[in-house]
Amino acid sequence: xxxxxxxxxxxxxxxxxxxxxxxxxxxxxxxxxxxxxxxxxxxxxxxxxxxxxxxxxxxxxxxxxxxxxxxxxxxxxxxxxxxxxxxxxxxxxxxxxxxxxxxxxxxxxxxxxxxxxxxxxxxxxxxxxxxxxxxxxxxxxxxxxxxxxxxxxxxxxxxxxxxxxxxxxxxxxxxxxxxxxxxxxxxxxxxxxxxxxxxxxxxxxxxxxxxxxxxxxxxxxxxxxxxxxxxxxxxxxxxxxxxxxx
Ligand SMILES: C[S@@+](CC[C@H](N)C(=O)[O-])C[C@H]1O[C@@H](n2cnc3c(N)ncnc32)[C@H](O)[C@@H]1O
Ligand SMILES: Nc1nc2[nH]cc(C(=O)O)c2c(=O)[nH]1
Ligand code: SF4
Ligand SMILES: [Mg+2]
Numbered sequence: 001x002x003x004x005x006x007x008x009x010x011x012x013x014x015x016x017x018x019x020x021x022x023x024x025x026x027x028x029x030x031x032x033x034x035x036x037x038x039x040x041x042x043x044x045x046x047x048x049x050x051x052x053x054x055x056x057x058x059x060x061x062x063x064x065x066x067x068x069x070x071x072x073x074x075x076x077x078x079x080x081x082x083x084x085x086x087x088x089x090x091x092x093x094x095x096x097x098x099x100x101x102x103x104x105x106x107x108x109x110x111x112x113x114x115x116x117x118x119x120x121x122x123x124x125x126x127x128x129x130x131x132x133x134x135x136x137x138x139x140x141x142x143x144x145x146x147x148x149x150x151x152x153x154x155x156x157x158x159x160x161x162x163x164x165x166x167x168x169x170x171x172x173x174x175x176x177x178x179x180x181x182x183x184x185x186x187x188x189x190x191x192x193x194x195x196x197x198x199x200x201x202x203x204x205x206x207x208x209x210x211x212x213x214x215x216x217x218x219x220x221x222x223x224x225x226x227x228x229x230x231x232x233x234x235x236x237x238x239x240x241x242x243x244x245x246x
Contacts, residue, residue: 016112020070028184039105039107045057101129102127110132131146135154150172162185190216
């Protein structure tokens with residue numbers, strides 16, 4: 001059987017990545033967990049340009065996901081991306097071996113994350129988590145799904161590990177998602193658009209103090225009040241912004 005002509009050899013898929021970085025998960029049920037973050041480019045609810053933010057379905061995004069110019073950003077094959085992510089995981093330390101953990105985020109990761117990449121990450125020994133707006137079907141094999149609904153957008157997923165709702169969103173109030181099956185339900189106060197980082201050299205408490213100023217106080221207070229009234233909801237704070245880590 002002749003080898004396929006170069007013209008019709010299937011081109012290997014390239015994943016467009018904004019940045020890859022090692023940090024602590026700052027949000028939700030896994031907050032504090034060492035994680036490699038892989039931020040995919042592009043989103044389906046906003047094009048990432050400020051001049052179209054107001055007209056977009058998701059108009060409060062705190063993230064720059066445009067292009068591939070961030071740290072370790074670029075266009076990767078599945079194998080190369082899984083290897084690059086694995087390279088950021090610290091070698092085994094002591095006799096306790098922690099399960100390597102990657103958070104696929106973005107932009108909207110489910111525009112690109114697929115089974116071949118999930119398999120490649122599993123082959124590198126990673127547990128695979130995703131932060132998604134829930135508007136696209138999830139490929140098989142994801143180990144942890146964090147679903148974060150946005151505005152009027154239709155949610156495709158009906159089951160997730162954690163539902164993390166930025167609050168308050170007039171078009172996405174908590175009761176609208178009662179039908180979603182989730183092991184954890186979080187409200188996350190809507191923060192200022194720019195990732196707010198407190199790079200003060202004072203003690204942590206000063207930074208945390210600063211964080212109270214920096215986070216939109218009323219949204220935080222509203223989220224606290226809602227959780228106290230509806231104890232099935234917990235509070236998620238973006239701790240990485242308080243700590244001044246990525
Ligand atoms: C930048 S998004 C990327 C992943 C996915 N597109 C999504 O929206 O879930 C990552 C997380 O940040 C949250 N987020 C984005 N902007 C925020 C803001 N201004 N305040 C609080 N959380 C925000 C999102 O809800 C999501 O949980
Ligand atoms: N430390 C840290 N935790 C995070 N949790 C979700 C994030 C995101 O942008 O997807 C994020 C992030 O950007 N940094
Ligand atoms: S928060 Fe998520 S869904 Fe909203 S614009 Fe940012 S990346 Fe897209
Ligand atoms: Mg972020």
